[in-house]
Amino acid sequence: MKSTCLVLIYFCFVPSLSFAHPVSFEGSTGLMGYHSDFFSHNQVNYSFKYWFAGGVHHLRKPNADKETSASLLTLNFLLKRWNTKKFQANIYGVFGAGESSLTAESKGAGFALMQFDIEDRKLYFLAKHARVISKDQTDFYQTTLRFGVAPYQDEYSGFHSWIILDLQQVKFFGEKVINDITPMLRFFYRNLLFEIGQSFDGVTKFNYITHF
Amino acid sequence: MYKNIFMLCICCFTLFAQGKTHDHSKMNHDHKDSVAKIKKQEKKDKVLIEVKGMVCAFCAQGIEKKFGKRKEVKSAKVNLDKMEVLVKFKKGQSLNEKQIKKIIVDAGFSYVGSK
Numbered sequence: 319m320k321s322t323c324l325v326l327i328y329f330c331f332v333p334s335l336s337f338a339h340p341v342s343f344e345g346s347t348g349l350m351g352y353h354s355d356f357f358s359h360n361q362v363n364y365s366f367k368y369w370f371a372g373g374v375h376h377l378r379k380p381n382a383d384k385e386t387s388a389s390l391l392t393l394n395f396l397l398k399r400w401n402t403k404k405f406q407a408n409i410y411g412v413f414g415a416g417e418s419s420l421t422a423e424s425k426g427a428g429f430a431l432m433q434f435d436i437e438d439r440k441l442y443f444l445a446k447h448a449r450v451i452s453k454d455q456t457d458f459y460q461t462t463l464r465f466g467v468a469p470y471q472d473e474y475s476g477f478h479s480w481i482i483l484d485l486q487q488v489k490f491f492g493e494k495v496i497n498d499i500t501p502m503l504r505f506f507y508r509n510l511l512f513e514i515g516q517s518f519d520g521v522t523k524f525n526y527i528t529h530f
Numbered sequence: 531m532y533k534n535i536f537m538l539c540i541c542c543f544t545l546f547a548q549g550k551t552h553d554h555s556k557m558n559h560d561h562k563d564s565v566a567k568i569k570k571q572e573k574k575d576k577v578l579i580e581v582k583g584m585v586c587a588f589c590a591q592g593i594e595k596k597f598g599k600r601k602e603v604k605s606a607k608v609n610l611d612k613m614e615v616l617v618k619f620k621k622g623q624s625l626n627e628k629q630i631k632k633i634i635v636d637a638g639f640s641y642v643g644s645k
Contacts, residue, residue, distance in 0.1 A: 343592025344636040368592075368638035401583025401640035403613060438585050439610065474587045474608040509591050529591070 340394035340410045340433065341371040342529050350527040354517075355381060356496055357460070357488050359448075369396040375414065375429065377450065377458065379490060386490075388450050388457065390416030390429045400436075407436035418450055420457035421491045427452040442466030442480065461487045466504065480504035484515065484523070574624040579615040580642035581634055584608070592637040600625065600633070 342348050342365045351360040358380055363373035371394040379386040392414030400407040410433040418427030431448040444464040450457040466482040484500040500523055502515030513525040584590050590608045593615055597606035602623040607616045615634075619625070625633075627644060634641040 339589075342589070343596065343638055346592060346595075368636055396638070399583070399638065403582055406583040406585050406589075471611070472587075474590055474610050476587075478587055506588050509588070511588055527588075529588075 339527060339529070340373065340412050340431070341365050341369060341396045344368050346529045348527065348529045350525075352523070352525050353380075354523045355521050359460075363392075363394055369399075370394070373412065373414070375416070377420070379420065386420055388416060388418035388420050388427055388429070390414045390418075390427070390450075392429060392431075405436055405438040407434070409434050412448075418452050418457050420450060421452070421455070425452050427457060437466070439471050440468050442468075442482070455491055456489075457491045459489055475508065478506050482513065482515070574619065575621075576616060576618045577624070577630065577644045579617060579630060579634065579644045581613050581615060582640035582642055584610060584613045584615075584639055589638070593634065593639065596633045596637050600629075 339348055339350065340361075340363065342363075344365055344367050346365050348361075348363045348365070348371075350363075352358065356379065358378045360376045360378075361373055363371040365371040373392040373394050375388075375390040375392055377388040377390070392412050394412045395410065396408060397411050398409040410431070412429070412431035412433075414429040416427060416429065417424060419425075420427075428451045429449070430451070431446065433444065433446040435442070435444040437443070442464070443466070444462065446462040447459070449459045463485040464482055466480045468478070468480050470479070472478055480503070482502040482504050484502050486496075486498055486500070488496045488498075498517040498519055498521060500515045500517040500521070502513045502523065502525075504511065504513040506512070506527075509529050511527040514523070516522050581593070584593070587608075587610055590610060594606045594608055597603045597615070597617055602619050602625055604618040604620045606618075608614075609616065617625075617630075630644055631641040
């Protein structure tokens, strides 16, 4: 019941959540998303295994004249993980299908996302490409590169901070390519993480992740 | 004749005595084993688990949560610097190595060993 309420609150009041952990530990539910003035991507997933999750995605173009969005069901896979004493690295693949109105008409669409990330306690790197495809065209794509540095290390139960540089290229069908660079601050405590930043073009971004 | 009987009695007594001595030694061994087992049982009140890949506090919560769900576990504490998890068990309860390994793997990490 509590979990259901949290999901409803999430969909009703939080415009967007971040996207960084398509799969988490077995039996966990993740709420995450990314939000900016030109694009938002929300996701809820449930991890059946540490390498496999089912997800619901909602992509939206916030400032469009009419409703411009895509709703998708996905299967999220941890394709490869490297666990070492120094770092952890992952390759994720997310594949799904649903309905897209990101172009003029509403129609069936497919979704694919590939992500690579590597991090230790001081450094973090992520590369990601997501694409919504319908019929013969790409409705939307997003390429992301992220570099992060932790200015200090705290205990597991402490308050953690990261400085992140977020580079993005986003394109909606029939529109020009949007490139932006955003310095962000990431904060997390226990199972709550949020990031906030403003791009060099003045676009404010807000990301959010939680697992329970 | 009496001498032979006497010698036979001596031999039997010696063999009997040796057997007794051997039994005592066995009992001592058994006693030592029991003490070792008790000490081992005492040690299992807590276990320190070494984990590979545990770099992110945000992700490591899965390990604490997984251990926390087990009825045998009193508490689980993650040490990110050493990539270790200290698990304390409830009185008279514990988890074996196979169970511990499964919990670590299900949380998405690699199990190195426990002590």
